[in-house]
Amino acid sequence: MNRLSLVLLACFLTAPAFAASPPNIVVILADDLGAVDLGCYGADLHETPRLDALAKQSVHFRQAYASAPVCSPTRAAMMTGKHPARLGITIWAEGSLGGPQNRKLLQGESKHDLPFEEVTLAERLHEAGYATALVGKWHLGDGDHAPETQGFDVNIGGTRWGAPQSFFWPYRGSGRFGQEFRFMPGLPLGKSGDYLTDKLTDAAIAFIDSAKQQPFFLFLAHHSPHTPIEAPQSLIEHFQTKLKPEMKHQNPAYAAMVKNLDDNVGRVLDHLQTRGLLENTIVIFTSDNGGYIGVDRKGGFTAPCTSNAPLRSGKGSLYEGGIRVPLLIRWSGAAAGERTQPATTCDLFFSLLTAAGLSPTGDQPSDGMDLSSSIRNSATKIARDTLYWHYPHYYETTTPVSAIRAGDWKLLEYFEDGRRELFNLQDDPIEAQDLSATQPDKVAELSKRLTAWRTEVDAKLPTPNSQFRGKK
Numbered sequence: 001m002n003r004l005s006l007v008l009l010a011c012f013l014t015a016p017a018f019a020a021s022p023p024n025i026v027v028i029l030a031d032d033l034g035a036v037d038l039g040c041y042g043a044d045l046h047e048t049p050r051l052d053a054l055a056k057q058s059v060h061f062r063q064a065y066a067s068a069p070v071c072s073p074t075r076a077a078m079m080t081g082k083h084p085a086r087l088g089i090t091i092w093a094e095g096s097l098g099g100p101q102n103r104k105l106l107q108g109e110s111k112h113d114l115p116f117e118e119v120t121l122a123e124r125l126h127e128a129g130y131a132t133a134l135v136g137k138w139h140l141g142d143g144d145h146a147p148e149t150q151g152f153d154v155n156i157g158g159t160r161w162g163a164p165q166s167f168f169w170p171y172r173g174s175g176r177f178g179q180e181f182r183f184m185p186g187l188p189l190g191k192s193g194d195y196l197t198d199k200l201t202d203a204a205i206a207f208i209d210s211a212k213q214q215p216f217f218l219f220l221a222h223h224s225p226h227t228p229i230e231a232p233q234s235l236i237e238h239f240q241t242k243l244k245p246e247m248k249h250q251n252p253a254y255a256a257m258v259k260n261l262d263d264n265v266g267r268v269l270d271h272l273q274t275r276g277l278l279e280n281t282i283v284i285f286t287s288d289n290g291g292y293i294g295v296d297r298k299g300g301f302t303a304p305c306t307s308n309a310p311l312r313s314g315k316g317s318l319y320e321g322g323i324r325v326p327l328l329i330r331w332s333g334a335a336a337g338e339r340t341q342p343a344t345t346c347d348l349f350f351s352l353l354t355a356a357g358l359s360p361t362g363d364q365p366s367d368g369m370d371l372s373s374s375i376r377n378s379a380t381k382i383a384r385d386t387l388y389w390h391y392p393h394y395y396e397t398t399t400p401v402s403a404i405r406a407g408d409w410k411l412l413e414y415f416e417d418g419r420r421e422l423f424n425l426q427d428d429p430i431e432a433q434d435l436s437a438t439q440p441d442k443v444a445e446l447s448k449r450l451t452a453w454r455t456e457v458d459a460k461l462p463t464p465n466s467q468f469r470g471k472k
Contacts, residue, residue: 034291108392316395
């Protein structure tokens, strides 16, 4: 790490250690990693031996959901335990500044910054004596709303931008995502060939060591495998030789990014083991939304970044491919194995507070659930029947839409034309058969519940565009 980062660590990591031994917490969040991008979730081209091994030691959720189909809202939900619609953050930070003006609807209002009045997981843990660090992607506000203002002692790499200019040193520049100059603060001087995911892991390991005997919360928010699709050439060549036409995954460079991410998760786990910290550390691995199924044309590719098949669609959509994510929780004393009940990003806030011996504030809305009982005992069911999503925006995969899942039933409600689609996920997990025409009573019931929920959380709705003059 550079000298400035070490000085910051020295200043912040001086609080006395707990007399007891609260667990350390490591949350590793991938960016745009799809629900089937890991071997343990059914990937074919991709190789993820370290995460597959972690899955065998973990509570392994088979129906885990991101709280939103894009990044910033899900990250805000994890930090606060509140649904993105309740927070008023429903699109990524840059997208909140203005949506398309040539569509039938104008997008729903969304906040650019996570408000200061929200109490974050990092703030609660910091107050309880934890050393706290954000390493990697922040994307929850501008410089005035940086991680340091939301409970993090240390911030390495966290900015208001959603992706780096490049994954290769010096990581900075402009042109790929517009003319704004992007950079990666807090990392030491590097050299040609240095790869961002490796260097963020270096910083995470340095933070673990600097915490000494103090309990720590490490939020390692990797940018990988978000665009730009870039990886070490040797890894790309490895997957080029492995690629077969019948595979659902067809992008060797994306596969290389996933493999490098897997290697770096392994580095963190190995370091915790070497330090004798692993058994007193909760390790969570998940993603912020479903896999991006577009093509990174600026990288010169013709194949989509990934495939979420057999799940339908991808990032931005409220079909399963847009919101289903991997979720692994390694927790000492947990009953490792699969869980088939739905879990969501908001649940992590409540579960980790419980792990640290804390409880939510008295007025905390119950948008998430404490999963700790189910984690300890596989027979314990999560006492929740219904999940909601709200994305009043346009994306490559969708027009503005809300959705509700109640039991095995799932309803999508589109705002442009009022269209409703109904699926039974038990019988039809790939959402191939719309049952809305044959199940009007169920459509009416779920639509009523969805409308009531939007009112309760004050969800911001898209509005008619008076300047719209034709089809788009």
